[in-house]
Amino acid sequence: MRSNRVLLAGLVLLLPGCALITQGTSQKVTFESDPTRAEIWLNNVKQPQLTPATIELPKGEYVYEIRKTGRIPKQGTLKTRTCSYFYWSLLMGVLAGGIDWISGAWVEFDIPEADKDTIKVDLPQNLESSEHSVAFSSNPPGATIFIDGMEQQEKAGIPGKGTLINIKWKSPTDQTRKVVMSYVNFQDGVTPLRRGVDKKIHLDLIPKPIVQNLNFESDPPGAAVFLDGIPKGTTPTGIEVTRQVGDLVPRTVEFRMTGYTTQTRIIRNAEHTKVSMKLVEEIETAFLKVECLPSGADFEIDGKALGSVPPEIKLNWSVKTNKSHKLKFSRPGYEPFEVTVEDNQRATPVSVRLKPALPRLP
Numbered sequence: 124m125r126s127n128r129v130l131l132a133g134l135v136l137l138l139p140g141c142a143l144i145t146q147g148t149s150q151k152v153t154f155e156s157d158p159t160r161a162e163i164w165l166n167n168v169k170q171p172q173l174t175p176a177t178i179e180l181p182k183g184e185y186v187y188e189i190r191k192t193g194r195i196p197k198q199g200t201l202k203t204r205t206c207s208y209f210y211w212s213l214l215m216g217v218l219a220g221g222i223d224w225i226s227g228a229w230v231e232f233d234i235p236e237a238d239k240d241t242i243k244v245d246l247p248q249n250l251e252s253s254e255h256s257v258a259f260s261s262n263p264p265g266a267t268i269f270i271d272g273m274e275q276q277e278k279a280g281i282p283g284k285g286t287l288i289n290i291k292w293k294s295p296t297d298q299t300r301k302v303v304m305s306y307v308n309f310q311d312g313v314t315p316l317r318r319g320v321d322k323k324i325h326l327d328l329i330p331k332p333i334v335q336n337l338n339f340e341s342d343p344p345g346a347a348v349f350l351d352g353i354p355k356g357t358t359p360t361g362i363e364v365t366r367q368v369g370d371l372v373p374r375t376v377e378f379r380m381t382g383y384t385t386q387t388r389i390i391r392n393a394e395h396t397k398v399s400m401k402l403v404e405e406i407e408t409a410f411l412k413v414e415c416l417p418s419g420a421d422f423e424i425d426g427k428a429l430g431s432v433p434p435e436i437k438l439n440w441s442v443k444t445n446k447s448h449k450l451k452f453s454r455p456g457y458e459p460f461e462v463t464v465e466d467n468q469r470a471t472p473v474s475v476r477l478k479p480a481l482p483r484l485p
Contacts, residue, residue, distance in 0.1 A: 153177045153241040161191040194246035204233040258285025260325045266304040332365040340399045346380040382442025404441040412472040415452050423451040
């Protein structure tokens with residue numbers, strides 16, 4: 124009976140340590156960061172993985188550092204503490220505890236239980252960073268870039284694929300830059316560049332308005348000019364009209380003058396520079412009652428014979444050609460009679476009594 128007890132005690136002493144069995148000599152540790160894809164350095168050695176990553180480490184003490192460009196790195200020490208299983212090894216005997224001690228299994232990494240073997244770090248933005256990579260694009264592409272008035276060698280790229288430029292910052296107080304993009308025949312685009320915030324700068328440039336010089340002439344001169352119903356002076360005259368690129372909206376030009384028919388011209392693009400118009404007299408017709416005694420007299424209007432005097436004649440009136448009309452009445456044995464009818468007399472009847480002609484002496 125005693126020999127069995129000795130044998131059992133020996134077997135217990137020969138058993139491996141509890142810590143070695145349950146946890147081994149290495150331990151998996153997970154590294155997480157916000158933002159992700161940060162570098163992991165252990166004892167000044169860069170690891171191939173980026174966060175988040177799980178790495179199996181031999182138990183020991185490590186100095187870790189999590190790094191990411193533009194962020195403040197975080198450092199810490201990964202220490203060890205006595206593993207709870209090691210106390211069970213001691214209860215099982217000196218040999219089991221010794222095995223855990225010699226193998227290093229008697230310790231575990233000192234990470235709070237709530238984190239479950241995970242080291243979590245926040246990487247705040249590094250306002251002391253001296254460089255800031257920004258993608259610049261414009262529509263149309265190829266605009267010249269000015270940053271705080273300094274022209275850049277690079278031109279703005281196409282939308283969605285900007286040209287990368289490294290912005291150098293002078294000090295922590297240097298937080299904003301003025302960006303201007305310039306392109307021929309387009310208005311300059313302006314926007315701020317905020318340090319650490321703006322990763323892309325895109326500007327849709329607006330075409331410059333086209334200045335169109337228009338000269339208006341008329342025959343005769345002195346006609347009132349109206350552009351889209353708005354008065355622009357009297358001929359001859361010149362004005363400036365602005366149009367946006369691609370603006371094909373027709374513009375209406377009117378020439379107005381008393382006694383002349385209003386003339387209209389349509390301008391459809393910016394190629395017109397001179398608009399000339401020959402005005403057409405506005406002809407008005409009026410009927411004039413005529414009476415001549417004795418009857419049967421011959422009748423002329425403006426030197427044109429029209430036969431016997433009718434009871435009513437038709438006269439054309441205009442401001443230039445027909446301002447007045449000459450009427451002539453004649454009959455053999457009577458003295459001819461002429462009368463001029465002015466425009467303001469067009470409605471006044473004409474009544475004529477011819478005088479007998481005196482006989483000619485031999």
